[in-house]
Amino acid sequence: MSLVLINGVIYSERGREEAVVIRSGKIEYVGTNEDAIEVGGSRARIIDLRGxxxxxxxxxxxxxxxxxxxxxxxxDLRGVRSIGELKEKVRQARDKGKIIKGWIIGRGWDHELFKERRMPTRYDIDQVCPDIPTLLIRVCGHVAVANTKALKISGIMNKVATKNVEVDEKGIPTGVIFEDEIGSIMNNIPKMSVAERAEIIEEALNMLASHGVxxxxxxSCTPESFEALQILKKSGRLPIRVMVYFTYNMIKYLKALRLRGGYGNDMLRIMGIKIFMDGSLGGRTAFLREPYSDSNNKGILRMNKKEVRNILEEAHSLELQVAIHAIGDGAIEEALNAIEDSxxxxxxxxxxxxSVVNEEIIKRMKKLSITAVVQPHFIISDWWIVQRLGTDRARWAYAFKSMIDAGVKxxxxxxxxxxxxxxxxTIYAAVTRGRYENLELYKYTANECLTFEEALECYTNGSRRALSMKEVVLREGMIADLTIVDRDPYAVSIQDLKRVKNVATIVNGRIVNLSL
Ligand SMILES: [Zn+2]
Known part of the structure; x- marks a missing residue:
């Protein structure tokens, strides 16, 4: 049976068209309503797109x-403005039983927004929640605060101080922890069953589909999540395509199961592994060539060139891509050195x-043919970035236009x-860069604004290339993965790009969201 979409707006190579016919996962026809209905045949499902x-x-x-x-x-701790408000949110979660496997987990706080201008401590959280282990992760994911109960369960209270556990002048943990130590606390949360995990991932996939992804x-997929994905795939519950990158320490698991890059099919495929070179700008753990402008450290380089090189070689032998987390210019350089050497x-x-580049880095990325996988919405979230980097370096923060102009993917x-x-x-952020939010960064990087067309190209073919998927154009023969929206993003003002809403999503010719 075919699917016929009529009364729509489709910008094809031939110009503006009004209808699409989809059959067997592919676009069979793009053109007029009458012809589409004919091509679709008498048994077709017809959907009126109403413009x-x-x-x-x-x-x-x-x-x-x-x-x-x-x-x-x-x-959800995003946008919280004081430690008092943070405590209130934890108290409410505790009262409402917002608990995952016996733990309260929070995410999204940013102490730069707090009126106290300091990080919360375990003593703050103990006041509202002494009895349930609680872990509150900062917006960047690289810093967290835990209550005393969580620290005790995880053995951190008695641990010899490490650089990832903040201690007071007496050497006693304050509850603030960094990087790997967050994972070691999370390891104490009882594991979900595979069925529970499948349910959670299915929710996430449906949410993505509802936004047109x-x-x-x-x-950073784990074996448990991969198993859950396979259950979803087998039972026909994968609404959208999932390309998987495992954490590096899963390479043993892949070897044991004789899994290589490329294993799977177009709906679920193993792509590669992910490694971390540095942390985040928010937590001042991203590794910069020169110290931060608002502190005298350079951040943390978590792996050196040689370690990265070994991983690259091991991954290469298993046909796995390597996705290297590198935010600071120092970390990116070290990653490029490793790739070059290998x-x-x-x-x-x-x-x-x-996130932070310079002309030289951009040239090298182009030369090495490396894809930059960027997150334009960081521009809006990292409103403090000019203080962190200083004005000269801020010029090179999220320099998407310079990258595109230089030919970087x-x-x-x-x-x-x-x-x-x-x-x-995301598209709104890439096109406007904080202009309407009066962000300081806009002053220094207005020249890095993309056009809507450039942003869409990055979000479609740019991302597809990164995931080794075939490029697409709206024409006959194209794989029927479509995002359908309520207004014309080519015609709206750039301010209105953030108001565009998904009304239907089609993956492999199948409707996975319909809210027309
Ligand atoms: Zn991530």
Whole structure:
């Protein structure tokens, strides 16, 4: 049976068209309503788009599916303005039983927004929640605060101080922890069953589909989540395409199961592994060439060139891509050095975030044929970035236009749940760069604004290339992955790009969201 979409707006190579026919997962026809109805045949399902606009399917190249799913059960701490308000949110969560496997997990606080201008401590949280282990992760994901109960369960209270555990002048943990130590606390949360995990991931996938996302790169996937995805696939519950990147320490698991890059099919495929070179700008753990402008450290380099090179070689032998988290210019340089030294084809490597660059870095990325997987919405969230970097370096923050002009391949993403899933907020951020939010960064980087067309290209073909998917154009023969929206993004004012809403999503010829 075919699917016929009529009364729409489709910008094809031939000009503006009004109808699309989809059959066997592909676009069979683009043209007029009458012809589409004829091509579709008498048994076709006809959908009246009522003027909605059909675009190639949006692809989010970097998300965390398990965390998106869990975030609906977490305490949302984004936009909290004081430690008092943070405590109130934890108290409410405790009262309402917003608890995951016996723990209260919160996410999204940013102490830069607090009127106290300091990080919360375990003593703050103990006041409202002494009895349930509680872990509150900062907006960047690289810093967290835990209550005393959580620290005790995790053995951190008695641990010899490490650089990832903040201590007071007596050497006693304050509850603030960094980087790997967050994972070691999370390891104490009882594991979900595979069925529970499948349910959570399914929720996340449906949420993405409702925003018009047709495929994702799932970063830092675990064996449990991969098993859950396979259950979803087998039972026909995968609404959108999932391209999987495991954490590096899963390479043993892949070897044991004799899994290589490329395993799977067009709906679910193993792509690669992800490694971390540095942390975040928010937590001042992203590694910069020169110290931060508002402190005297340079951040943390988590891996050196040699370690990265070894991983690249190991991954290469298993045909796995390597996605390298590198935010600061120092970390990006070290990653490029490693790729260069290894002699491995840069097109099998991605740099995640690539937030702070310079002309030299951009040239090298182009030369090595590396894809930058960027998150334009960071521009809106990182409103403090000019203080962190100083004005000269801020000029090179999120320098998407310079990258495109130099021929660097760019993929768009949200890093959700770090940034919102809605792709129109990402596109709006890439096109306006904080102009209407009066962000300081706009002053220094107005020349880095993209056009809507450029942003859409990054979000469709740019992301598809990063995930080794075939490029698309709206024409006969194209794979039927479509994002359909309520207004014409080519015609609206740039301010209104953030108001564009998804009304239908089609993946592989199948309707996975319909809210017309
Ligand atoms: Zn991420």
């Amino acid at each position: 909605s606009v059909v675009l190639p399917g949006i692809v989010d190249a970097h998300v965390h599916l398990d965390e998106i799913g869990l975030s609906s059960r977490m305490v 047709t495929a994702v790169g799932f970063m 002699g491995i084809d840069g097109s099998s490597c991605r740099i995640e975030h690539a 760019i993929a768009f993403s949200t890093d959700a749940p770090v940034e919102p899933v809605n792709p129109w907020l």
